[in-house]
Amino acid sequence: MATPPNQPSALEPEALSRLAGGLAHELKNPLSTLSLHLALLREEWLDEAGAKARRSVRTLDTLQTEVGRLNEILEDFLRFARTDEIDLEKASLNDLVEEVVRFIQPEAQSQGVQIETFLDLEQPFLLLDRGRMKQVILNLLINARQALSIRKSGRITVITRPDSAAGYGVMLEIVDDGPGMTADTLAQCFDIYYSSKKGGSGLGLALVRRVVESHGGQVEIQSSPGHGTRVMIRLPRPTSD
Ligand SMILES: Nc1ncnc2c1ncn2[C@@H]1O[C@H](COP(=O)(O)OP(=O)(O)OP(=O)(O)O)[C@@H](O)[C@H]1O
Ligand SMILES: [Mg+2]
Structure with a gap:
């Protein structure tokens, strides 16, 4: 029988978890590049004197903390998504x-x-x-x-x-x-x-x-x-x- 039109194809939970796991994994590389460049930028501002430089360092620290938090969320999620692969x-x-x-x-x-x-x-x-x-x-x-x-x-x-x-x-x-x-x-x-x-x-x-x-x-x-x-x-x- 033909599939009714506009019927969303349901993803099995396992396929969904693999998809989400794959996405989380892909996000890790750009995040680590982001973190590296934030650190480089921070080094540059640290060499500068003045209030603007100090503010920039503080902003970059906040961004770095948030990148770290995103990374933790991804790590936790990946640990969770991989639980189907067990090795008895x-x-x-x-x-x-x-x-x-x-x-x-x-x-x-x-x-x-x-x-x-x-x-x-x-x-x-x-x-x-x-x-x-x-x-x-x-x-x-x-x-x-x-x-x-x-x-x-x-x-x-x-x-x-x-x-x-x-x-x-x-x-x-x-x-x-x-x-x-x-x-x-x-x-x-x-x-x-x-x-x-x-x-x-x-x-x-x-x-x-x-x-x-x-x-x-x-x-x-x-x-x-x-x-x-x-x-x-x-x-x-x-x-x-
Ligand atoms: N031993 C416990 N005594 C009292 N409450 C508990 C206990 N274990 C779990 N809980 C309650 O269940 C909730 C869910 O626990 P779960 O371990 O899933 O998450 P979490 O500890 O809050 O965060 P995470 O483990 O991810 O760091 C907890 O936030 C807490 O409210
Ligand atoms: Mg807990």
């Missing part, structure tokens, strides 16, 4: 948790935040994209740390355990005793670009969900004001060894 290998989820906790611990401690781990030592190897799964754990720990940073103390607990839900093998939980989320925030927290933070890009949890789902897993969050936040990730056990 046999890996230990516990090892990834320990690596990420070691990385974030010093900064958390300096904020008065304790991170405790309770890891299931009997845990089977899973099929994971190590880099992306580390990014998932890191995003969740950063969210928990940021939630606790308001009152400069608190506890984050990371747990791995067997999961009895049908079709899943392992549960990873990241729990914080921070302020928790309102029902509105909880309803929107996975939306791309939703953020309640100043300067937050709102890509963290969207990326978490995408990566977990591309591993055949599931994410659920329990949170309410005054009762902290519990993020639960279910991951499948490999079907064969």
Whole structure:
């Protein structure tokens, strides 16, 4: 049957994400040229004396900051757009948790935040994209740390355990005793670009969900004001060894 006239051809989400990823990638080169030329221009104005030169240097600094911000937005977006390409290998989820906790611990401690781990030592190897799964754990720990940073103390607990839900093998939980989320925030927290933070890009949890789902897993969050936040990730056990 012929396609009806004026019918827009729908792009599959995957094709759309590839297109947007390609565009973001193309924007990076002109942005870096822009940044380089701004720096050169700044050098020239720095050699000049007078109020006009000082004003120009300040304007160029503002432009450079904005170029940097655009670059960050593109980097975040590219990280998000590329989440479909996962590279699965046999890996230990516990090892990834320990690596990420070691990385974030010093900064958390300096904020008065304790991170405790309770890891299931009997845990089977899973099929994971190590880099992306580390990014998932890191995003969740950063969210928990940021939630606790308001009152400069608190506890984050990371747990791995067997999961009895049908079709899943392992549960990873990241729990914080921070302020928790309102029902509105909880309803929107996975939306791309939703953020309640100043300067937050709102890509963290969207990326978490995408990566977990591309591993055949599931994410659920329990949170309410005054009762902290519990993020639960279910991951499948490999079907064969
Ligand atoms: N552990 C938590 N405690 C309280 N609120 C949280 C927690 N984790 C996420 N949120 C809420 O969910 C929102 C979305 O989180 P998400 O990680 O997607 O974005 P972000 O942290 O705001 O920005 P980004 O991660 O991109 O820097 C947060 O802005 C915050 O309101
Ligand atoms: Mg975040």
